[in-house]
Amino acid sequence: MEILKIENLAKNFYLHNAKKEIHSCQNINFTLEQGQFIGIVGLSGAGKSTILKCIHRTYLASTGKITYQSEAFGEVELTTAPERQILFLRKNEIGYVSQFLNVMPRTTAREHVMNALLERGVDAAEAKEKAAKKTNVVADFLMIMKQPATWLVAISIFAVYSFLTTLTYFTPYFTDVLGVAVTFSGGVAILRQHGMTLLGAPIGGILTDKVGSPSKVLLGVYTIGILGLGYLLVADAGVAAQLLIALTLIMSAAVYIGLGAYYATITEAGVSRNLTASTIGIAAAVGFSPDLFQFTLFGYWLDTLGTQAYTYMFIFQAVVLVIGALAALKILHIKKKNAQNVCAVAEAE
Numbered sequence: 001m002e003i004l005k006i007e008n009l010a011k012n013f014y015l016h017n018a019k020k021e022i023h024s025c026q027n028i029n030f031t032l033e034q035g036q037f038i039g040i041v042g043l044s045g046a047g048k049s050t051i052l053k054c055i056h057r058t059y060l061a062s063t064g065k066i067t068y069q070s071e072a073f074g075e076v077e078l079t080t081a082p083e084r085q086i087l088f089l090r091k092n093e094i095g096y097v098s099q100f101l102n103v104m105p106r107t108t109a110r111e112h113v114m115n116a117l118l119e120r121g122v123d124a125a126e127a128k129e130k131a132a133k134k135t136n137v138v139a140d141f142l143m144i145m146k147q148p149a150t151w152l153v154a155i156s157i158f159a160v161y162s163f164l165t166t167l168t169y170f171t172p173y174f175t176d177v178l179g180v181a182v183t184f185s186g187g188v189a190i191l192r193q194h195g196m197t198l199l200g201a202p203i204g205g206i207l208t209d210k211v212g213s214p215s216k217v218l219l220g221v222y223t224i225g226i227l228g229l230g231y232l233l234v235a236d237a238g239v240a241a242q243l244l245i246a247l248t249l250i251m252s253a254a255v256y257i258g259l260g261a262y263y264a265t266i267t268e269a270g271v272s273r274n275l276t277a278s279t280i281g282i283a284a285a286v287g288f289s290p291d292l293f294q295f296t297l298f299g300y301w302l303d304t305l306g307t308q309a310y311t312y313m314f315i316f317q318a319v320v321l322v323i324g325a326l327a328a329l330k331i332l333h334i335k336k337k338n339a340q341n342v343c344a345v346a347e348a349e
Contacts (some may be wrong), residue, residue: 008027
């Protein structure tokens with residue numbers, strides 16, 4: 001269901017001292033469906049916050065329409081709605097958090113939450129209890145840590161990011177083991193890092209939307225990685241340059257496609273919306289941990305084992321990708337189970 005529609009929105013500011021009009025945002029058009037998340041991207045000063053303030057009616061739009069589907073009033077035109085209606089919507093339906101958050105001084109977070117509940121008519125004792133639950137960071141942290149979904153998402157991030165780390169060793173591997181010229185390896189590395197960065201992540205997002213499952217996209221990424229690493233483990237010196245270029249670009253594209261998809265697994269894993277940000281924080285801390293040890297580990301292998309270290313690296317990475325694939329399959333299982341539960345509840349009703 002469409003809950004917000006913005007048509008030809010524009011907001012201008014007039015600087016009286018300079019006798020100049022500033023066009024903050026112009027011709028803004030988009031819709032928002034119920035349950036949908038969108039991001040507004042742009043340079044500093046482009047008008048991103050202005051759009052949000054127009055929706056919140058902190059700013060009054062210069063031109064255009066902002067149509068909101070309210071639970072209490074039905075369809076509301078926010079640019080022309082009476083102030084009492086806007087105050088009700090701000091209090092009960094439309095929230096806005098500024099990048100410069102100003103709260104009452106000498107007041108705890110718990111008191112802020114409690115005060116908001118009291119303003120909505122909640123009993124004082126109940127408001128105090130709910131505020132305590134909502135601001136208990138330790139309890140939330142422990143609850144998130146106990147959720148299997150948190151670790152499955154963390155493994156998904158870890159597998160892809162670890163794969164990206166291993167790819168940085170392809171250049172010395174091509175020269176030291178396969179006998180490829182340094183200039184050729186350097187050119188392939190530039191193409192791998194910069195060319196695939198521009199293409200891979202957007203393609204990952206598009207594939208996720210088309211397939212309808214980030215975990216399925218990641219399964220494809222892991223499969224390509226495992227097959228590619230398997231080939232490199234048995235490849236001999238004198239491999240055709242064209243084959244190395246193709247293999248490197250395919251594996252690099254797979255990694256960056258994974259980078260564009262792994263955060264989306266959090267929804268597929270069934271993480272509730274109110275825990276999404278905290279879960280992502282914990283999962284990311286684990287997922288990006290290869291920065292803490294993988295370069296050191298690979299460096300140690302190179303120092304002690306010479307070129308034999310690459311065999312250890314590729315086997316290590318293949319094992320990580322297999323674990324990532326198992327995590328993706330588990331997420332798909334959770335998704336299927338949750339869907340079955342929803343259908344069962346719907347049939348019961």
